[in-house]
Amino acid sequence: MRYKVAIIGAGPGGAVLARELAQKDIDVTIYEKGSYEELGHDWSDAVERVALKWAGLNMPELVGNEWHGDLVKETPDSEGVFEKHAIPRLKLHSPGYNSVKDIEFKMITTDRRVLGQMLVKQAEEAGVQIKYGYEGLGLLYRETGTNGPDGVEVYGVSVKNLENDLREEITADMVIESSGFHSVLRRSLPAYTGLAFMFKDNEFGFVNREVRERDPEKARVDIIPDHYRYGFHGGYQWSHIHNAERIDVGAGVKNVPGKPDPKDLIEEFIAKHPSIKSEKLRGGRGLCIVGPPLFNFVTNGFVIIGDAASTSVPTTGCGAGSAVLVGLWAAEVISEAAEEGRNDMVKLWDINKKFYLDNDRGASFAALSALRNALQTLDHDYLDFLFRQDIMSADILEEAVNGVFLPPAVETKAKSLWRGITKPSILAKLNEATGRGSKIYSHYRNYPPYWDPSIFARWQAEAKELLQADR
Ligand SMILES: Cc1cc2nc3c(=O)[nH]c(=O)nc-3n(C[C@H](O)[C@H](O)[C@H](O)COP(=O)(O)OP(=O)(O)OC[C@H]3O[C@@H](n4cnc5c(N)ncnc54)[C@H](O)[C@@H]3O)c2cc1C
Structure with a gap:
């Protein structure tokens, strides 16, 4: 019998994790509620370069201010994962635009639709089965009688086929939640696991971004640098150039009642720049998770990654790279678990360890x-x-x-x-x-290196106090 893994959500985290597991001859199925065509975003995001490199993408080389390589778009409308214009350094303005810093920017402007489709294709080539139009509803679990994160043993997931509305119960050795910040699966667990809470409104930024056409003639005098206006309305406003004819303008604000609409902030910016045309080519809006990561990503038979575990960079809301990295780390641990025929929390704890101890990503976030x-x-x-x-x-x-x-x-x-x-x-x-x-x-950085209920309970209580969090 092959070790069987069910993954809910085909975002960058889920797709990379699935690919890695299938390459180790594990039986992997992804249940994705959307379609192949809808994967990712209809725009290009700033994604951590290191994450895409570790995920095995053929990263382009920087030549002057441009990326060169197989995966770079040669023209604005040609196929490619990366926009040609590079942003090795970014101007960071204060909210009033009266002070500026020049910083290294470790991101690459990445077409999220092309990336999303590429990653699922790689997963399929590795042997992953992807079922589109299937919605994960909740976990199948037994209670162990323990009052804590190890109080359940997950043995499967309930999904709905959106075409015929029929429910199916899928049994699996391991279920992965990579369904984004709504975190439907972990929220189906009992409260005593500490995993069942919803993220609060103030753990999100509200973001709007648009790709607009630019008049290259007017752009010669209407100079717009790649920049962030940092701290603006509790978030930031930005412009990232794609090429001479396209620019991405956006804003994200603190997600509180009475917040300004980031779309209006963008309009104000555009009104000051005659080179930016009025027609919107691509873009969208939504919430970005910016709160602290989960205290713990696992229980018996179940692992949470990506936005569902709140692993985005809290100072920018960029979470695609982190979802990929956590997916890769989780894959290492799960493949070892599969080899040993295990799915218990003691083994899976190594995923927490990788995030909090082997790397300082968790502590920094x-x-x-x-x-x-x-x-x-x-x-x-x-x-x-x-x-x-x-x-x-x-x-x-x-x-x-x-x-x-x-x-x-x-x-x-x-x-x-x-x-x-x-x-x-x-x-x-x-x-x-x-x-x-x-x-x-x-x-x-003093995260418990192994699963011990009382050590973790003490660590978590102090973490909650320091963060003033009541999760
Ligand atoms: C406007 C905006 C701008 C952003 N800009 C950036 C940026 O510049 N850089 C960056 O790195 N990040 C950015 N982000 C955040 C980024 O999109 C996420 O952090 C990242 O996509 C998280 O990846 P993930 O794999 O965890 O989940 P997701 O990419 O959210 O993927 C989850 C997948 O699960 C599916 N799904 C959800 N629920 C279910 C269910 N119940 N059953 C089955 N399938 C389900 C969804 O359809 C989706 O395909 C932005 C987000 C927004 C909204």
Whole structure:
């Protein structure tokens, strides 16, 4: 009997995980509620280069300010995963556009539809069966009588065939949730597992982005750099050039009642730039998860990855790369589990370990999410001040935008104290936030290296207190 895995959701995380498992001769089926044509997004996202490289994509080479390689679009409408225009460095403006930092940008502008379709094709070639038009409804599980994350043994998943509305119960050695932030499967578990909660509204950013045509003649004088207007309305506004004729403009705001519509923010920007034409070519809007990652990604027979586990970069909402990386790490652990004929939580714990201990991605994201929350309480003038005084320096911002938490060194603190002397209350707030970020970071670097219910319970209680989270 081959080890059987059922995956719900064919996003980048699920597709890469499925491909890796099938290559190890595991029997993998993906249930995807949408169609092949609808996979990904109808636009190009900024995706972490390192993740796509680790996923085995033939990454292009940087020549001047352009990408060159097999997967690059030669013309705006030609096939290809990557936009030609490269953004090795990004201008990071303060909300009032009166201070700017120049940072390294470790992303590549990636056509999410082409990427999505390419990854599922690779999965199919490796032997994965993909069932489109099937919606995952909930997990099939037995209760073990333990009051904690190991209180269940998952043995399958219930799905609905959307064509005929019929339900099927699929049994499997392992079920994977990679269905995005709605996290339908984990929410079907009992509350005592600690996995069944819904993400809160304030754990999201609300984002709108559009690809517009540009008049190359007017663009000669209407210069628009690749930039972020960082901290704008608790999020950021951006422009990323695709090529001489296309530009991506977008904005994401803090997802709270009374928030501005990011579409209006984009319109304001476009109105100031005569080279940008009025017709929208591609684009869309929606929520991006930006809260801290789950405290734990597994239980017996069940693993959660990608947005369902809240693994996006909290300072940008970019989550495609992280979904891929966690998918790859989960694949390593699950293939070992399959070889040993296991699916228990003790074995699967190594996925948490990879995220929190072997890499510091988990610790950085938890700390950055707390830092983001604190900075979102500062208004635009205060953020402008912090940029201007270089208290929010290029170094700190570069790491943060690229998903890395940098605990402030003593010299940095002293420098900030001096530069922020005229606004002690903001400085106190910032120090409080970075101090808490550092504590969170250290606490997550002490993540339990193996599954032990009481050690994990203590660790989680402290993490909740530090994050002020009631998940
Ligand atoms: C407007 C916008 C802009 C963004 N910009 C960026 C960006 O620039 N860079 C970046 O990295 N990220 C960006 N993101 C976030 C990014 O899209 C996600 O972080 C990423 O796609 C998460 O990957 P995933 O594999 O976890 O899940 P998803 O890509 O969300 O895939 C989940 C899949 O599961 C399917 N599904 C859902 N529920 C079920 C169910 N019950 N049964 C079966 N199938 C189901 C869905 O149809 C989907 O195909 C943006 C998001 C939005 C909304």
